[in-house]
Amino acid sequence: MKLEKRVEEVLERLKPRLEELAEGHVKMIEVDEGRGTVRVKLIGGRLC
Numbered sequence: 001m002k003l004e005k006r007v008e009e010v011l012e013r014l015k016p017r018l019e020e021l022a023e024g025h026v027k028m029i030e031v032d033e034g035r036g037t038v039r040v041k042l043i044g045g046r047l048c
Helices: 003-022
Strands: 027-031 038-041
Touching: 003 027, 003 038
Parallel strands: none
Antiparallel strands: 027 038
């Protein structure tokens, strides 16, 4: 399975908890399979 698809699945599972903790949601920005990195953006929320 591609890294991007795996990240999407994990973010979907974490969505309710992220909304509760950060009062916002996370959007995937970029996946670099070669480097094994993922960039996400927190929208409309805050992390304490």
